[in-house]
Amino acid sequence: MISPQIIRSNRKTLSLSINENADLVVRAPRRVSYDEIQKFIYEKSAWIDNKQRLIKAQLKDNVNANISLQCLYLGSLYPLKIDNNSVEPISFDGHEFSIANVNRDTINLPLKSWYKKRFIEVALPRLSYFSDKHKLKVNQVRVKEQKTLWGSCSSKNNINLNYLLIMAPMKVIDYVIVHELVHTTHKNHSAKFWQKVETIMPNYKDARYWLKENGHQLRRL
Numbered sequence: 434m435i436s437p438q439i440i441r442s443n444r445k446t447l448s449l450s451i452n453e454n455a456d457l458v459v460r461a462p463r464r465v466s467y468d469e470i471q472k473f474i475y476e477k478s479a480w481i482d483n484k485q486r487l488i489k490a491q492l493k494d495n496v497n498a499n500i501s502l503q504c505l506y507l508g509s510l511y512p513l514k515i516d517n518n519s520v521e522p523i524s525f526d527g528h529e530f531s532i533a534n535v536n537r538d539t540i541n542l543p544l545k546s547w548y549k550k551r552f553i554e555v556a557l558p559r560l561s562y563f564s565d566k567h568k569l570k571v572n573q574v575r576v577k578e579q580k581t582l583w584g585s586c587s588s589k590n591n592i593n594l595n596y597l598l599i600m601a602p603m604k605v606i607d608y609v610i611v612h613e614l615v616h617t618t619h620k621n622h623s624a625k626f627w628q629k630v631e632t633i634m635p636n637y638k639d640a641r642y643w644l645k646e647n648g649h650q651l652r653r654l
């Protein structure tokens with residue numbers, strides 16, 4: 434038997450509710466017996482179960498939400514605050530992110546557009562730098578979210594870069610850029626390809642390892 438919280442008053446009928454902690458609350462007339470209350474609860478047990486399950490799931494979500502309200506940016510984790518007074522949809526002061534007018538379900542949208550802007554600002558100049566310095570000619574560069582790739586280089590030397598990489602350390606962004614740039618001259622992963630990557634970025638293996646170990650965290654968004 435469920436032992437509910439019983440609130441008696443001058444009301445005429447029994448009523449049930451589930452509070453924010455998923456506990457059952459019964460409102461009852463003063464003279465209704467405990468047995469009658471239990472009978473009423475028994476009749477409504479399907480409704481109670483369902484309602485309690487929903488609220489418990491919500492409580493669990495809230496706990497998860499509080500844990501995961503942190504954002505990765507250039508390899509570091511920063512706290513994220515929901516500030517509904519903020520004018521900017523999203524801002525970052527170097528220590529923490531503030532995000533406005535969102536709930537748990539819509540938080541990814543402003544964050545993704547912020548990440549994309551930052552990636553364009555941060556990564557594209559790096560691509561120009563390596564491309565000029567090592568005479569690796571690129572046709573077009575596109576920045577987009579990709580489900581499985583960090584970057585790609587087509588037969589026509591069009592390079593796609595996944596902007597979710599902005600969450601990774603700078604050396605990892607550099608590595609993906611160098612990797613794709615080297616594909617403009619080597620269309621495979623031959624020994625010559627890797628030699629060229631190493632010439633440009635001698636410690637590329639660290640970055641490659643980081644991506645292998647942590648890449649899944651970048652795709653969780």
Ligand SMILES: [Zn+2]
Pocket residue numbers: 612616621622
């Ligand atoms: Zn490749």
